[in-house]
Amino acid sequence: MILRLLGAERLKMKRTWIIALLILGPIGIMGCMMINFGLRGDYFVRKYPDDLTSLVMESRMLLYLAIPLAGTLFASLLAGMEHQGSTWKYLFTLPVSRFQIYLGKAIPLFLLMTICAGLTVPALGFLWVWADLSGTIPWEMIIKSVLYPTLASLPVLALQLYFSIQWDNQAWPLTIGIAGILIAGGISKWLPWAYIRNVMPLDIGGDNDPHFWLPFAICQGVILLLIGATIIMRREVR
């Protein structure tokens, strides 16, 4: 059943901005990093001990904003599709449990984020060659430095999915998401938006500790997803 729901979601996504964002996101990240390395490459050689550190540290700046922003937009676009056509009612009259319908939005959201991360990895690999950094491409490190923040964004994804489904006016979920990512992440390390900043696979000091924050974020993500699903299951549908 859930597979058929996913098939339906895939059909709905065809030729929408979701697909455009999926491709433009990683390209944008690569473009930004190319400009960054092109302009300040000489400075990085002096600033960081080795090329690997400079790649991870510089992409970190971008990833910890780009990943949750992409998640916020995906969640809003996925839910907005149904709000715009007022199709939640129709969806909920299908002989599928509401929980499965909620999962039918949550799984595509997670898959989209994974695909985005999957595309960012070769993009950063290409950057390594383009910027003429020394040594072979450190695939393991690149995969970790993209995958860890993606997994650490699970609580944000769960929150945003719930907000986007709860409110039909997408101004709310988007504003909360944007404010959370851009500002609240810097206020306290315990807010869901802040975990992404502390899971770098390098020893950079501060609160950075993937061994603690990664499992913590994943657990919290699953719990928030279940809470969100429960609230939506009990909600009256307009």
Next chain:
Amino acid sequence: MRDFFVLLCAEWKKLQKGLILSLLLIGPILSTLVGLTSLSMDIPADMPKWIFVYQMTMNNYAWLFYPIMTGVFAALICRNEHTQGAWKLLFTWPISRSSVWLSKATILMILTALSQLLFLGMYYLLAITQGFAENIEATVVWRSAFSGWIAVLPVVALQLWVSHLWKSFGVPLVINILLSIPNIFTAQSEQFSPWYPWSQPYSAMIPEPTESGILSIEPMTLWVVIFGGFLLAFGGGWLHTTRRDWT
């Protein structure tokens, strides 16, 4: 001209005031909280306290939040028309399409200006509660806020255009965020920051304790990037709105 004022009143009535006000307040409140936490940091000896706190508050607000929120408000003021198919209704009235476009643009400019005012208000509130309000040089912070508002106008025009184009709330935001993200790097780079329209609000709002002028923007950037960009996006959106077929 009369059309325009009538429509402006109508637009004002259509705004959901509570919603708008709470959306406007989120950013300034959160950035002021960041400013509050910055009080416990080591303040550089050559920098007055009020300017350091202003800088920290402004950093978080103007860097990405302000240009991105401009996109949210643009989408929000076009949302009513999109969800209820009211564009056609609006255009069957004996009013020109230009005045519809102009009234929407004016409302959006008012909202972005309000955002700046609330930001300043929250900063002053912080200053009063923390007891450094009397040190603030009003001209510096007001000029910074005003320059930021001028600098965001090209984004206002472009976002209004794309919000007219797409029914979906998210699509204009996707465009806006994709274009704002390069700010992370361009805002710090001397080669790029004068030329990239999305990093202008940040560059303009950096407080400069000089006496000259009412704007803290380089003339070249002001006229070419901000004024030129605004004319391009505003004119393009205007022509497009008045000529396209509405579905």
